[in-house]
Amino acid sequence: MGVQIIISGESQCESFAKLCAIADYLSQNLPNFCYRIIEKSVLEWKKKLRKEGNIDDQESKGSTEDYAKNITVCISGASHPLTMYIISGLLDMSLGHKSIAKIFIYDKEYSQTFLEYVETECSYVGNNYPGKVVKYTNKMGMALASCDLLIIMDYVPFSLDLSIGDWLALNARCLKKLAPMINASASRNMYIVLPNLGPACYNATILTKVLTSINKKNIVVVTSDLGLELAPIAAEVAEVEMKNMFCPPVWGFVGINHLVDIRNTIHKYNVFQPYNRYVKVRKSSLCVGVLTPEFRTLDYLLHFKENLWTKLLEAKKKANNEELSINKAISLLKFVQVWLSGPNSDDILSLGVVCNGSFGLSFDGVFSQPVKFTGGFWQPAVDYLMPIDPHINILYLEEIAKKIIYLKKSELPKINSYFPCTCPKQNKLIGLEQEKHEEKIKVQEDKVQKSIIFTE
Secondary structure (H helix, E strand, O other): OOOEEEEOOOEHHHHHHHHHHHHHHHHOOOOEEEEEEOOOOHHHHHHHHHHHHHOOHHHHHHHHHHHHHEEEEEEEOOOOHHHHHHHHHHOOOOOOOOEEEEEEOOOOOHHHHHHHHHHHOOOOOOOOOOOOEEEEEEOHHHHHOOOOEEEOOOOOOEEEEEEEOOOOOHHHHHHHHHHHHHHHHHHOOEEEEEOOOHHHHHHHHHHHHOOOOHHHHHHEEEOHEEEEHHHHHHHHOOOOHHHHHHHOEEEEEOOOOOEOOOHHHEEEEEEEEOOOOHOOOOOOOOOOOOEEEEEEOOHHOOOOOOOHHHHHHHHHHHHHHHHHHHHHHHHHHHHHHHHHOOOOOOOOOOEEEEOOOHOOOOOEEEEEEEEEEOEEEEEOOOOOOOOOOOOOOOHHHHHHHHHHOOOOOOOOOOOOOOOOOHHHHHHHHHHHHHHHHHHHHHHHHHHHHHHHHHHH
């Protein structure tokens, strides 16, 4: 006769998470072990306890409000340098009635000493909660049981020694190692976000295929850092103040290809509408008109500007990894802020989300596009403008994405770098050879002209 174990608790409770992880392990290793989880919100548990007379109303009210404010974050691949920017931004973020109560950091491939050092350094940040906010864990399943947001920074960087197929296969293998832990421990309502690292949209698409316990709409890639990279250069070329310009939208299978639609970037413009007295009397002391703010695209300001991309290339050569990491951290923190602001938001962000047919995209995977947070999910902003770049079409980017998903290992051979010789001796030899070649051409042309004259 088997005995069924019932584990009841609240998802934010660490003890409840530990018991769920232990029960899951026992059920996989013992043949007759059965368990059932009863998970309720704090409000439901407090109401039940109040009915039984086991808790004071005032104490219950205060405790319930505290739990309602708590948000738990888990960072996988926390050895990446981007982690420090993200943690400091999360702890300083103003979230209204909510705040970050716990940040678990995890990295299976890195030394425990470094992650404990990160935990120690971040423990000096002031907060309203007892104990450490940032906590290192070597068991990700325990952290996921009480997690609201999972930030995945596990990826394999590109190497010239690898073919494209091998590189993608290594990234897929890396993420498939995380899938069993997420499926076993995470809540279905948990959000998963990937910063723009490596083949980001490809990695997110793999997660949508292998994760069975997470809603696919909750898996997103933050791609607006590509727009932030281009925004200051576009503002300089268009002669528009940065404070009056929004982030350019980003389209594509980011990590493989993308399009920053700079021409459809929105900026705020003040239109002057003069009164009749402004035309008749130029030196009037009365109000001569009114300024009306309106939104316009940058297309009319950049139509004849052809030096935008050359300036971007020069800026990329000068930029260091720290500047790029800051853009990625700012984009991710903006995502967290909009997500926690409520179930609905008017803000439009560039995120990689699962396509639903909007903008004519039928790709069965994650594709970067302008999105809104509607009804608790990230949905494509269908009322946004389609890209008008004359050289690249998003349907072409979609076709590339479809081919990349089914790319086999060892396909697309590795890239062989070519470095032309810059030594002066070699340049002299090349110059002599070119002169000899030009002389031969001249001799042949002279012969042809003489033969033409002779025939005439």
